[in-house]
Each structure stands twice: as C-alpha cells, then as structure tokens.
Amino acid sequence: MSELVSTIQKVLAETGLVLGWSATGAGGVAAPERFHTAEEAEVAIFDSTCVHNLSVHLPRLKGRAVGIVAKACDARSIVELIAEREVDGDQVRVIEVSCTDTLDVKAIWRRYGYGALIEDDGSELRVNGEPVEREAFVQAKCLDCEDRQPATPAGKPVPSGSKPANARQQLREDFQAMSVGERRAFWREQYARCIRCHACREACPMCYCRDVCIMQTTDPHWTGGGINTAEAEMMQLIRVNHLAGRCTACGECERACPVGIPLMLLMEEQNRAIEEMFDYRAGVDPEAKPPLLTFDIKGDSWDGE
Ligand code: SF4
Ligand code: SF4
Numbered sequence: 528m529s530e531l532v533s534t535i536q537k538v539l540a541e542t543g544l545v546l547g548w549s550a551t552g553a554g555g556v557a558a559p560e561r562f563h564t565a566e567e568a569e570v571a572i573f574d575s576t577c578v579h580n581l582s583v584h585l586p587r588l589k590g591r592a593v594g595i596v597a598k599a600c601d602a603r604s605i606v607e608l609i610a611e612r613e614v615d616g617d618q619v620r621v622i623e624v625s626c627t628d629t630l631d632v633k634a635i636w637r638r639y640g641y642g643a644l645i646e647d648d649g650s651e652l653r654v655n656g657e658p659v660e661r662e663a664f665v666q667a668k669c670l671d672c673e674d675r676q677p678a679t680p681a682g683k684p685v686p687s688g689s690k691p692a693n694a695r696q697q698l699r700e701d702f703q704a705m706s707v708g709e710r711r712a713f714w715r716e717q718y719a720r721c722i723r724c725h726a727c728r729e730a731c732p733m734c735y736c737r738d739v740c741i742m743q744t745t746d747p748h749w750t751g752g753g754i755n756t757a758e759a760e761m762m763q764l765i766r767v768n769h770l771a772g773r774c775t776a777c778g779e780c781e782r783a784c785p786v787g788i789p790l791m792l793l794m795e796e797q798n799r800a801i802e803e804m805f806d807y808r809a810g811v812d813p814e815a816k817p818p819l820l821t822f823d824i825k826g827d828s829w830d831g832e
C-alpha cells in the first residue's frame with residue numbers, strides 16, 4: 528500500500544470524505560475522486576497528470592469535515608479560501624503532496640489523439656508506448672514554480688540549469704514590450720476566440736459566488752451572453768477585477784480554457800500590481816485580510832455624511 532493511500536485512509540477515519548485522484552481517466556491519466564471509505568481510497572494516486580485544483584470544491588462543502596490532497600499551488604488556494612472565510616480551517620485536513628511539475632495533458636492529446644496512453648515517471652514521458660520530449664508538455668505554470676521540489680518522484684535530483692525553455696517567459700517579455708495600444712489589440716485578438724463557455728470561471732477556486740455571479744444573472748441582466756469580442760472582453764474585465772488581490776496564480780483558468788487564451792498573463796499582471804500597491808500576495812497567510820475585501824464604514828449614509 529502506498530504512503531499516500533494510508534495517509535488518506537487515516538484522514539478518512541476523521542473526516543469521512545477525502546478529495547483526491549485515481550488513475551481512471553482516459554489514457555490512464557488521473558481523474559478527480561471523492562473517497563468515502565478506506566476501501567475506495569485504495570485506488571488513490573498522485574502523479575504528474577493530477578492537474579486539477581481540487582480546492583474548487585471546498586466552498587460547496589463548507590460546514591463539513593473534509594480531507595483534500597493538494598499540490599503546493601492548490602494549497603495556496605486553500606489558504607486564501609480560509610482567509611476569506613469561505614472555508615473553515617478547522618474542518619479541512621490538507622494532505623500536501625510534493626511535485627516537480629505536472630503535464631499539459633490537453634497538449635499531449637492534441638498532438639497524439641484524445642485518450643492516448645500517457646506514462647510518466649517524472650523524467651521520462653511515453654505516449655502510446657513511445658518516448659516523447661517531456662519538457663515540451665510540462666504545464667506553463669510549473670516552469671518557474673518556486674515550489675518545485677528538489678528531487679524528481681524517481682528520486683533523481685533535478686540538474687541545475689535544466690529548467691525547460693520557458694515559452695511563458697518569452698510571452699511575458701513580448702507583452703511587456705508592447706505599447707498600450709498593442710496590448711489592447713493583443714487581447715482583442717485573444718478574446719475573438721472566446722466561446723463564452725465560462726470554464727475559466729468554473730475552474731477557479733476563488734470564483735465561488737456562482738449563484739449570484741453577475742456574469743450569469745438574468746434579473747437584473749448585467750451582461751449579455753453574446754459570443755463576440757466586445758462581450759468576451761467585458762466578461763474578462765469583470766472576472767479579472769473580481770479576482771484582484773485574491774488570485775493565487777494556480778493556473779486553472781488557463782488550463783481549463785478550451786481555446787488556449789493565455790489568461791495567466793492577465794492574472795500575473797494584476798497580481799504584480801496588487802503586490803506593489805498593497806504588499807499582499809494571495810494564498811500566503813490564512814489570517815491575512817485581503818486588501819480589497821477590507822473596508823471601514825465611516826458615517827451612516829452613502830453620501831458620506
Ligand atoms: S505549479 Fe508547482 S506545485 Fe503546482 S503543479 Fe506545478 S510544480 Fe507542482
Ligand atoms: S484566476 Fe486563474 S490563476 Fe487565479 S485563482 Fe482563479 S483559476 Fe487560479
């Protein structure tokens with residue numbers, strides 16, 4: 528029995544529910560699971576295809592004890608959810624797993640066909656039994672992750688200077704070099720591909736006010752549902768602004784986007800501005816007061832009297 532399975536089973540004895548993964552997805556990749564019993568937990572795994580941030584489920588489980596298997600990037604979301612009082616820290620048992628990186632499963636399947644068999648030991652990636660260049664399929668967010676572990680799952684040290692060529696860094700640099708007008712044109716080109724599926728919102732652990740989300744209420748009808756560049760731009764303006772000072776850079780919005788819009792570029796820019804203005808990073812301190820959720824009431828009327 529793996530150490531992970533026995534840890535999950537111990538936590539289950541206290542909570543009765545653990546969110547984790549089994550290898551039951553297409554092509555042998557990880558699928559999210561809810562384990563309720565020690566027997567169910569026997570199939571639990573953690574590997575480089577465990578890409579999902581399972582903390583997205585926690586707000587809907589508020590009020591009950593729950594265990595959750597989490598990578599370091601997922602754990603930041605849990606910390607921020609506790610800071611925002613959407614998750615009760617006393618009720619959540621985090622089973623933190625170490626990882627060197629996770630794979631861009633969608634990119635692999637785009638190249639080799641949906642459901643292609645993926646086998647990865649952390650250093651060698653095989654698709655349908657054939658070795659492929661692993662570094663080309665590491666998730667962009669992992670390329671400069673400060674929480675990467677010093678050893679691969681196989682126990683081999685990561686050689687210094689072996690980080691994959693960072694396409695994301697290049698995109699950042701290209702974006703920084705653009706004028707304001709060029710940036711606007713860049714985003715308009717990106718939004719032109721948006722299909723308004725709302726997957727970016729659904730995958731985001733910090734987008735938890737779904738029942739009252741102004742992007743979908745019809746009474747009042749704040750936003751249209753049109754699939755065009757202007758409405759997609761408005762939708763992202765709302766989404767990004769509502770995440771100001773709350774985004775933990777988990778990367779799930781970008782991973783979920785079916786048309787490959789580089790949403791993390793937006794989030795990173797905003798996160799950098801928030802850190803400069805408020806000296807605050809989301810997902811670091813569960814006792815912190817998120818700056819844009821903090822206010823004082825002065826006076827007793829809206830005109831400030
Ligand atoms: S961002 Fe870091 S913690 Fe998250 S999956 Fe990638 S390497 Fe692991
Ligand atoms: S906006 Fe994206 S990166 Fe930020 S918390 Fe939400 S899913 Fe994660």
Ligand code: SF4
Pocket residue numbers: 720721722723724725726727728759783784785786787788
């Ligand atoms: S996930 Fe992508 S395509 Fe879907 S609404 Fe968000 S930006 Fe648009």
